[in-house]
Amino acid sequence: MGRNKFRPRPSQELCPFETMEWEKLRTKWNCTDPADYHCLPDQYNVPGQICVKPIWVSKNKCPMYITKENMFDLIPCDLQYGACSDKDYRSNEVFKYPGCLNKTESFKESSTLKPEPPILPLPHMAGVIAAVVVVLCLLVMVPCIIKRRSRRRRRRRKEKQDKEYHQLQPLLDQSSFPVGLQKVMDYVKSGVFSSSKFYDHAIGVLDIHGCVSLIGPPGSGKTLTAVQLAVRKYRGGQGGMSRLIVYHTVKELTETEPPNGAYIIVDDWLDQYMHYPIMLKEDKKQLEESYDEYIKMKNVHIIFTAQEDKWKMFNHDFSECALFVNDSLLTINSKAFKKTELKSIIHNNLSVMETRMETKLQNKFENKMLELEWEEEFSFPLIVNVICVNRRLAESLGLIVKDGFTSILKQFFDSWSKDKDIDERRSFCILVFAAFLGGNVNLSNFKRQMTGHVYERICSEYACEKSVEKSSSKGQEFLKADECINSKGKKSDEQPIISDGIEDITKANSKQVNKTETSLAETASVETLLQKNQRLRACLFKVRGHEEDPVFVFQHNALQRCLLQYIIISKKEKFFIENASIEVLRENCWIEEGIARKFHAKISDNVIASPVGLVIIPTKALVLLAERIYSETKGFIQPQWSQHVFMSHKTFCETWKKVVKKNSREELS
Template sequence: MFKIRGDLCAFDRDNWNRDKEKFDCPSATNVYHCIVDERNRSGEICIQPVWVQTGYCPEYNTDANTVDTVPCDQSAGCPEDPFQSNEVYQYPVCINKTYHGQPTAEEVDAVYFPLPTAVGISVVVVVAIIFVIAIVCYIRRRQKPGRRQEEEVSLLHRSEVPFFKTSAFHDAVHILQNGGKFLCFHGRWGSGKTTTAKQVYLSVTGRKPVVIEDIAEFDVSSCADCVIVEDPFSKHLSNVEDIMLKIKTLCSNIGNTKDNFAIFTMSDEEWTEVINEIKKILLELGIGPLHDICLNYDSLSPGDRNQILHSIFGHYNPKQAFGKVENIASGNELYLGYAETYTLLSRCRIFQTKPGPLLFSNRPLLYLKMYLERKCKSSEEMERSEFVMLVFMSLNKRTINLNKSNTELNELFMACDISLKNVQLSSIIPEEFVFREGEGVYVLQHDVIQRMVLVVFGTYHFEKLVRFSSWHELPDWIKEKSRLNIISKIMKSVNEIQPILEISHGKMTELRNKCESIPETRVPENSLNMKQ
């Protein structure tokens, strides 16, 4: 029970230890906390600690009986390093929201101006603002309407993607730093598996992550480095036995070397199917257990959920009130994970008003598809051009390099009756779905964008999808349309949509024949599917 104090919590370790001894927490798991609650009341409780991110404060949630974390809203004294919530005494501003410390002489001088000086500064500032506005208006008048200038494309770099170090992150780092060699992050599509794996790898090794994107094409016999194995089975569902042999060889190599490890990422479906077999392999080899960490909504603490949402929304919408979405964070993960759902909501701001955060969080794939359909069928050439650019990137490993000539890009636009003459290609890069990866190089935010773009393209331009695709194997997200009874049709109309393209038997035959006509190109092993 949260015991309200008559005074503030201790600001130093000695007094904190005295209070801790008086309170007496018998459990090793639930440790002494002296923190404030959501009503800014100081109190004591024995509860499990949580990790608190830089720039945040712990706060007791009386309704949920848990420790949440909230942004530190003070101008000075906020946490500069992650810490455990029971050590909040180190940061007085988190315990006493009115605490600012004693101002120094320099700080007093910095905020005091005599009246004449203040008036003079105000005049200078006003003149400067007017001058800047005039320049901006002049530049805009000279720009071509309807086209963004290349230097104006304010796309984020891929390295700038926000990431909050959740309890799962800290648990993974602890496992690997204490001798663990095999770890698996599993969860729904878009739950942050690969991103978390890369951040853990970087934290433990201090090096840029090495990612095996397709283990089937990778020579595991000579690999004994620290690696991330990304979705090993998703692309090879009909070849599970061969993939298992590759995993066994890789694990054997890593298990016999010091300080190296392997991090696997898998969907929930993959995990359920192969977990027992992989654990059996490690048991046979005698090289340690497989530690598994789930990243789904239900596996996140309330504090982690809130901070993931805040880090994403605050990063992409720094001038908007976080409260608009804070109270509607939903755990309704059907096909798309929590992290990617709110990344879409934050980056594509139209979703914040139409349909709004609550409706979007419950059916993100439906509203994403509707948004892409509007672009696909738009009467505005700019919007259709942006959609076709997304199609090209989706058919080309989610990437485009504007520094190279793109014959296929021109052919695709011509097939869609759009001319690229006098068009700056950077002006039709959809900012809400794309990151910069280098000068003139752009990549789609996530493969959910890739999938849903191709679903929409295949729905309205199936013959073009067949023409410009180069799959040598039929994608598992393209299904033959089946007959639905009335109840199924009703349920389908009110539930979240599946990320699949349903086509007729004739179209399925046509696409399958196209796939079989394309020879499987074998690249040199370890050349393209292992990224750093």
């Protein structure tokens, strides 16, 4: 009997209130870790037993196990049933508080679960014949029953998703919700999120402290976990959330007046300090004030997310802030996930695939994905998600396991940019264009004079060459069959593993792109590629609510950063600096010398100087970088430019002064 599944207590038996009785049951239940034993009610107040990691429970609250979602929830303790806790406690100590267990109802077996009357003895031959008939009936009936149950599960899952969608609709319609995070909301709605012991612990921390900081490498699921933590209150119908608000900076948090009971997510809040460290001192003081003002007085819950290497650079600055006490700091590490948790991540992400696999082949696919290695710029959950939404990467799973995800992703970009089909090359140009604009793009960007010329230059570089270079040997290998899956969706013995159910796009416009302003006909072709090109759809997510001028956002920031790194390596610094937007140059780039230590003396030697994912600009290109920034802004950028981390770089600062002086003389003359 599985101890990690909730089992109702026998009829007429409740969970014990005495320590000795509790110890007897715990010994008899025999959990792998005795501290995991729980006897508590489920959502129907039926007492049951389960082995699961305990969570923190705040005072005057009772733990309840939600069997449908395999997770804990907390409900108010009612004194009319007995004593309640006057302090925070662990969920495995619930037997000490009768107010949490007295109201449970004994499990009553329904008529459908009553044992069948004993079968009367039969002669030996008659028994054999009956057994054969039963076996034959089972052989006929079992596949039918499995098929019916499968259809029923799919129908129920769809009904559940539709119900949750309507429940979450007020959140999705909030105008303040960033377009880049709508994919996260869709994933929460569709059940892609996978619960884990980390998530169960985060629930208790957030309920007790009113704030929690989720720290982890890129793509580890920080933002998805943060949204799930907030949405559980809204979806649970507990009336605990009045609104979900998402910010990216401390300034946004401290300059607004959140409603009572709101859940606030401050996503990637340390990013601004990487390039403007001078803002740290002022924001630190405001954060300390916000703890008393929001959490203590207004019952507002705040969830912070931060990249792990950036937190290591700044954690000593917030060691005394009440928002970041040790108990409220949680690090997501998928290396520490159990195999069952990794399988859950894979299984849930497979639901977003456009094509479906047979059960046997899907099991083999899932087992192969368990061999994926953690990478610096891509955590396991993100690698799984990108593979599941990108059919070509899914077909090369064996190569990814062998050579690494980052290596194969760069080969994917390389083969795409050199594709013989001009529409495929133009779709790659659209992806590069979106990355240069900061991670999102809409049709109006192709029509504007300034950004339109950038797209033309990109097309000239990639898509309008007279002769198309052949892919490298590695790129060709990327398109060939590997030991698990090949590019035609077949195993090595020609048995299909992924059905090719995605239609190829109609060739909308095979003419080369001229260096003139983008025409209306060409814009329509761009729209067709954005809507129907399979590679683009796998990289760019279409945001809802912008039907007149559709907005497309990168599936994940790490994917955009990897593309920017690929561009600067394959096309060199000049092409990158001349075409990337000023925002990308200021916020997604880093000068190759370790300038982090120049603005903070306390950074230890074991912390990397340049954060994971940023594009490294070599010092030889600093003149080009300074001239590009000056040419776009005429020196008038923003008041904080003098405090930008680039200006802490001695060589860049001297270069910037020379560029300003040179251009000032030319303007005067």
